[in-house]
Amino acid sequence: xxxxxxxxxxxxxxxxxxxxxxxxxxxxxxxxxxxxxxxxxxxxxxxxxxxxxxxxxxxxxxxxxxxxxxxxxxxxxxxxxxxxxxxxxxxxxxxxxxxxxxxxxxxxxxxxxxxxxxxxxxxxxxxxxxxxxxxxxxxxxxxxxxxxxxxxxxxxxxxxxxxxxxxxxxxxxxxxxxxxxxxxxxxxxxxxxxxxxxxxxxxxxxxxxxxxxxxxxxxxxxxxxxxxxxxxxxxxxxxxxxxxxxxxxxxxxxxxxxxxxxxxxxxxxxxxxxxxxxxxxxxxxxxxxxxxxxxxxxx
Amino acid sequence: xxxxxxxxxxxxxxxxxxxxxxxxxxxxxxxxxxxxxxxxxxxxxxxxxxxxxxxxxxxxxxxxxxxxxxxxxxxxxxxxxxxxxxxxxxxxxxxxxxxxxxxxxxxxxxxxxxxxxxxxxxxxxxxxxxxxxxxxxxxxxxxxxxxxxxxxxxxxxxxxxxxxxxxxxxxxxxxxxxxxxxxxxxxxxxxxxxxxxxxxxxxxxxxxxxxxxxxxxxxxxxxxxxxxxxxxxxxxxxxxxxxxxxxxxxxxxxxxxxxxxxxxxxxxxxxxxxxxxxxxxxxxxxxxxxxxxxxxxxx
Numbered sequence: 001x002x003x004x005x006x007x008x009x010x011x012x013x014x015x016x017x018x019x020x021x022x023x024x025x026x027x028x029x030x031x032x033x034x035x036x037x038x039x040x041x042x043x044x045x046x047x048x049x050x051x052x053x054x055x056x057x058x059x060x061x062x063x064x065x066x067x068x069x070x071x072x073x074x075x076x077x078x079x080x081x082x083x084x085x086x087x088x089x090x091x092x093x094x095x096x097x098x099x100x101x102x103x104x105x106x107x108x109x110x111x112x113x114x115x116x117x118x119x120x121x122x123x124x125x126x127x128x129x130x131x132x133x134x135x136x137x138x139x140x141x142x143x144x145x146x147x148x149x150x151x152x153x154x155x156x157x158x159x160x161x162x163x164x165x166x167x168x169x170x171x172x173x174x175x176x177x178x179x180x181x182x183x184x185x186x187x188x189x190x191x192x193x194x195x196x197x198x199x200x201x202x203x204x205x206x207x208x209x210x211x212x213x214x215x216x217x218x219x220x221x222x223x224x225x226x227x228x229x230x231x232x233x234x235x236x237x238x239x240x241x242x243x244x245x246x247x248x249x250x251x252x253x254x255x256x257x258x259x260x261x262x263x264x265x266x267x268x269x270x271x272x273x274x275x276x277x278x279x280x281x282x283x284x285x286x287x288x289x290x291x292x293x294x295x296x297x298x299x
Numbered sequence: 300x301x302x303x304x305x306x307x308x309x310x311x312x313x314x315x316x317x318x319x320x321x322x323x324x325x326x327x328x329x330x331x332x333x334x335x336x337x338x339x340x341x342x343x344x345x346x347x348x349x350x351x352x353x354x355x356x357x358x359x360x361x362x363x364x365x366x367x368x369x370x371x372x373x374x375x376x377x378x379x380x381x382x383x384x385x386x387x388x389x390x391x392x393x394x395x396x397x398x399x400x401x402x403x404x405x406x407x408x409x410x411x412x413x414x415x416x417x418x419x420x421x422x423x424x425x426x427x428x429x430x431x432x433x434x435x436x437x438x439x440x441x442x443x444x445x446x447x448x449x450x451x452x453x454x455x456x457x458x459x460x461x462x463x464x465x466x467x468x469x470x471x472x473x474x475x476x477x478x479x480x481x482x483x484x485x486x487x488x489x490x491x492x493x494x495x496x497x498x499x500x501x502x503x504x505x506x507x508x509x510x511x512x513x514x515x516x517x518x519x520x521x522x523x524x525x526x527x528x529x530x531x532x533x534x535x536x537x538x539x540x541x542x543x544x545x546x547x548x549x550x551x552x553x554x555x556x557x558x559x560x561x562x563x564x565x566x567x568x569x570x571x572x573x574x575x576x577x578x579x580x581x582x583x584x585x586x587x588x589x590x591x592x593x594x595x596x597x598x
Contacts, residue, residue, distance in 0.1 A: 053410035111352035
């Protein structure tokens with residue numbers, strides 16, 4: 001089963017939770033089951049889309065246990081363990097391992113901006129505390145930390161650090177970035193991408209994985225494009241990418257997390273409400289979303 | 300006592316806590332007592348320097364109660380209630396009010412970048428949930444959110460929102476910024492500054508308060524400069540600012556939070572260790588800090 005860990009389509013479900021941050025495990029299990037049925041390559045819970053930053057440690061552990069049970073061994077499960085304290089990420093890593101997850105995703109979550117030395121220490125401490133393979137979650141837009149290439153190269157050689165989830169590169173130069181990073185990382189280290197609108201070109205350029213927000217709710221459509229790109233079917237990939245295009249524009253304008261709540265509403269899926277202060281999109285955007293989904297689902 | 304709320308020198312102590320984030324209330328009370336004895340105008344606990352982002356809600360409430368007891372009514376106490384969920388900030392505001400604090404400090408802490416509409420909703424919800432006056436904590440460097448002037452003007456008219464703690468302005472144009480903002484806010488709304496190296500010019504330009512990191516450990520030195528600037532004694536202010544200068548350069552280079560742990564060590568004050576991943580400064584920086592403190596304390 002670990003064969004598809006950190007490769008192919010990793011789908012990130014929302015974590016349904018009430019206004020105090022208490023996880024609705026029944027609704028969460030239903031979202032996870034849909035992803036297993038669709039046949040995604042892995043499921044990434046408690047990523048940015050899975051509200052890891054908005055749930056306290058007890059609720060995060062609660063969610064991990066619910067997810068392991070819902071997945072029931074059908075798909076590898078990756079758990080986001082980012083936290084502001086190293087001790088908290090270590091604790092969450094151990095809890096995920098104990099619960100039966102297959103992999104970990106660690107963002108250098110920060111409040112006081114972190115130095116390179118501090119981020120290196122954080123990753124080494126967490127990787128050393130667990131037997132699970134760990135993916136570096138590189139997301140400057142939420143963490144405020146930009147990984148220098150040299151740090152990626154250093155961490156890629158730490159035992160247990162097996163992959164990186166990259167943000168979209170400057171100028172969409174996926175091939176250039178993958179080539180540059182491959183010189184710094186060991187053979188077998190997986191370089192994948194997030195930023196859904198760049199998924200198709202990243203996979204065509206040899207990216208190992210699409211860490212996908214939209215696949216958390218639309219796994220069938222995301223899988224279709226993933227398989228086309230993995231097969232090098234450039235024309236079919238372009239056709240599917242065009243069908244996604246109106247949705248990508250909304251993701252870029254309003255943030256993919258807010259749109260996910262709108263998509264769930266349209267699909268009649270129970271995901272509770274976004275965690276205030278984060279709000280759902282306004283009515284005009286919801287109407288634009290309806291049109292974008294029509295175009296996608298009829299593609 | 301509320302006469303000096305959001306004016307003059309507000310000192311921000313560290314919150315001593317162990318490696319799991321459990322507050323050492325005895326050490327915390329000792330830090331707070333020093334500030335009361337020095338006669339600072341207010342104490343701001345659980346600000347960025349007070350590790351609010353690195354303590355869970357239970358420990359934050361624990362710290363508030365310890366601080367109220369330690370202050371014993373000698374100085375107004377302002378409590379940082381920033382949190383990623385609106386519901387958590389509301390809860391913390393109510394706990395601070397119940398415990399006996401005099402004011403609140405609210406940062407738009409964020410992970411997913413927030414919209415202006417979301418930040419406005421967050422402040423209105425928290426201000427509406429408490430009778431305590433609230434200061435807007437405007438700190439883009441840690442929260443990732445930049446307040447447009449129009450939002451400051453809007454929030455300054457919300458009942459209960461009484462003050463703003465500003466970051467240092469572009470080009471150090473304090474007088475220009477204060478003049479511009481005063482046109483947008485009601486009479487009596489207090490505009491103060493953080494960023495210790497800009498405190499002297501901000502007070503000389505009419506800033507209402509210095510929200511001071513360094514005063515959390517060096518209240519006597521910070522008060523001397525505050526009073527000089529408040530009295531318009533430009534030459535004496537410049538002399539004291541020059542004495543602080545080597546310390547400000549270290550704050551700018553390494554982040555004031557890291558330096559505070561070094562200052563505490565030098566003063567033989569128990570503050571425990573910084574919250575990993577944040578590390579203490581290295582040995583050469585600690586030596587430079589020694590020299591900077593010598594210059595300051597002999598000034």
